[in-house]
Every structure is written in structure tokens, then in C-alpha cells.
Amino acid sequence: xxxxxxxxxxKKRDWLLVVRLFGEIDHHSAVYMREELDxxxxxxxxxxxxxxxxxxxxMDSAGLGLLMGRLxxxxxxxxxxxxxxxxxxxxxxxxxxxxxxxxxxxxxGAKGDR
Amino acid sequence: MDMKAExxxxxxxxxxxxxxxxxxxxxxxxxxxxxxxxxxLSPDTTELADIKCxxxxxxxxxxxxxxxxxxxNFYITVSLYSDKTVRIAILDKGCGIPDVRxxxxxxxxxxxxxxRSGMGFTxxxxxxxxxxxxxxxxxxxxxxxTKRLGRLATEE
Ligand SMILES: Nc1ncnc2c1ncn2[C@@H]1O[C@H](COP(=O)(O)OP(=O)(O)O)[C@@H](O)[C@H]1O
Ligand SMILES: [Mg+2]
Numbered sequence: 001x002x003x004x005x006x007x008x009x010x011k012k013r014d015w016l017l018v019v020r021l022f023g024e025i026d027h028h029s030a031v032y033m034r035e036e037l038d039x040x041x042x043x044x045x046x047x048x049x050x051x052x053x054x055x056x057x058x059m060d061s062a063g064l065g066l067l068m069g070r071l072x073x074x075x076x077x078x079x080x081x082x083x084x085x086x087x088x089x090x091x092x093x094x095x096x097x098x099x100x101x102x103x104x105x106x107x108x109g110a111k112g113d114r
Numbered sequence: 115m116d117m118k119a120e121x122x123x124x125x126x127x128x129x130x131x132x133x134x135x136x137x138x139x140x141x142x143x144x145x146x147x148x149x150x151x152x153x154x155l156s157p158d159t160t161e162l163a164d165i166k167c168x169x170x171x172x173x174x175x176x177x178x179x180x181x182x183x184x185x186x187n188f189y190i191t192v193s194l195y196s197d198k199t200v201r202i203a204i205l206d207k208g209c210g211i212p213d214v215r216x217x218x219x220x221x222x223x224x225x226x227x228x229x230r231s232g233m234g235f236t237x238x239x240x241x242x243x244x245x246x247x248x249x250x251x252x253x254x255x256x257x258x259x260t261k262r263l264g265r266l267a268t269e270e
Contacts, residue, residue, distance in 0.1 A: 024142060026138075026141045027178060028138035060170040061231045065228075089160075089163050096240055
């Protein structure tokens with residue numbers, strides 16, 4: 001019984017990469033998502049990465065680690081990262097960690113990029 | 115745990131025990147099973163989501179910290195009480211926590227290489243009413259989460 005209930009959907013436009021995440025983010029799935037996202041980031045080297053969280057059904061603190069890690073990688077390659085459309089549940093945990101201080105969440109850019 | 119705290123929930127109406135191997139695929143399994151059992155107390159969707167998240171944190175800690183991805187079991191006991199209180203005890207027989215107070219601080223983690231956020235205990239504390247952590251180095255850790263359901267509806 002190995003869960004594979006997560007999936008990425010990718011949209012690319014010039015320097016912009018939008019990735020919609022599907023499924024549940026916990027420590028189990030974060031390990032795989034991290035690998036896939038990093039491969040993608042290093043291949044595309046976008047200037048701006050937007051993670052669309054609208055289809056995430058569950059996220060615990062492993063998700064915070066996943067998001068911070070990708071933010072760090074984006075900074076390393078000279079880019080920026082934003083989050084878009086987190087639901088209320090996800091916003092609750094993002095706020096608890098003060099994530100809005102580190103990345104744009106559903107800001108102007110993220111909205112226009114949809 | 116102190117007797118006084120235990121006495122408050124006099125009538126236990128149901129109990130479930132789970133023993134699961136400390137492998138990461140069981141994180142989803144454990145939180146889903148606990149949520150299904152708690153559904154008897156008709157929690158609202160926010161309460162249920164809070165419980166799932168807190169359980170996921172405690173279980174992940176057993177897997178990544180207590181047993182450090184080595185073999186071992188974790189034990190979950192869920193008790194439901196007549197005043198709509200849920201009590202969830204998560205026990206491991208892993209390495210234990212040398213300084214619980216420090217471990218509970220936001221952002222504290224002993225595993226930064228593994229991209230942990232150090233926010234697990236903070237999530238448990240914020241999403242439940244009460245969190246107690248009892249640990250002995252080399253013996254293991256007991257995490258007890260309690261939440262009284264339906265409070266917003268009845269008290270406001
Ligand atoms: N069951 C456990 N057994 C041993 N150590 C633990 C356990 N739970 C938590 N810890 C310790 O407490 C720290 C903080 O835990 P937590 O707040 O969940 O953050 P994180 O899991 O992201 O490190 C962990 O890094 C670990 O050192
Ligand atoms: Mg943790």
C-alpha cells in the first residue's frame with residue numbers, strides 16, 4: 001500500500017513557471033515532491049516560480065519545510081518564488097510559521113499569472 | 115499524567131488502539147484512521163482537519179526522530195468522552211527527547227538537513243486545546259493531544 005496521491009501540473013511561459021500541486025503534503029509525499037520540483041527548477045531555471053496550492057487537500061509542517069527549501073533554491077539560482085490560492089486550512093499553517101514574511105502569497109503577480 | 119486532568123473527562127464512551135510500524139506511508143493511514151474514529155463525536159470540518167494535522171505531526175516525529183527511519187512501532191490510543199473531548203495518546207519507544215522544553219520551541223529542530231521546519235510541536239499546540247509531552251532519553255516519548263469539540267457552537 002504505497003501512496004502516490006500527489007501530482008504536479010506544469011505551465012511555462014518565458015521566464016515564468018507555474019506549478020500546481022495536487023494531493024496531500026506530509027513528510028511521506030514531501031520527499032518525492034521535493035525531488036520532482038528541484039529537478040524541474042534546475043532544468044527550467046525560471047526567474048519566477050509560482051506554486052499553486054489550490055488543489056492541496058492536506059498539508060502539515062512538512063509542507064513548510066518543502067516550501068522554504070524551494071524558496072532557497074530559487075534564491076540560489078537568482079529567482080523568486082510565490083504561492084497562490086492556498087485554502088483557509090493551508091493559510092492557517094502558513095500564517096503560524098509566518099511564511100508571508102518570506103514569500104509573496106496570492107499577491108498581485110501570482111494572481112496575474114494564473 | 116496528573117490525575118486531576120484525567121478526571122475531567124469522566125465518561126469515556128469509546129476507545130481505539132492502533133499499533134503501526136514507523137514507516138512514512140503510515141502517516142496518512144494513522145491520521146485517516148483517527149479522523150474516522152473521531153467522526154462519532156460529529157466534529158466540524160475545521161476541528162477534524164486540526165486533529166488530522168496534529169496527529170500527522172506526532173506520527174512523523176516517531177518515524178523521523180524517535181526511530182530515525184529504523185525499525186519500531188508507534189502506538190496510538192484515541193479516547194472519546196461524553197463531553198465531546200477527544201484524547202489522543204501517541205507513544206514511541208525510540209530515542210527520547212533530552213530537553214522537551216527546548217524541543218517544543220517554534221523552529222527548533224535537530225534535523226535541518228532533512229528540511230524539517232521545527233514547527234511540529236507548535237502546530238500540535240495551536241491546533242489542539244492541550245499538548246503534553248513526556249519523554250525519557252533512550253526510552254521513548256509520549257505525546258498526548260486533547261481537544262474539546264463543538265465549543266464554538268455551544269459557548270458563543
Ligand atoms: N518522538 C520523538 N522522539 C525523539 N525526538 C523527538 C520526537 N518528537 C520530536 N522530537 C525532537 O523535537 C524536535 C522538534 O520537533 P518538531 O517541533 O516536530 O520539529 P521537526 O520535526 O520539524 O524537527 C525534533 O527536531 C526532535 O529533535
Ligand atoms: Mg516534526
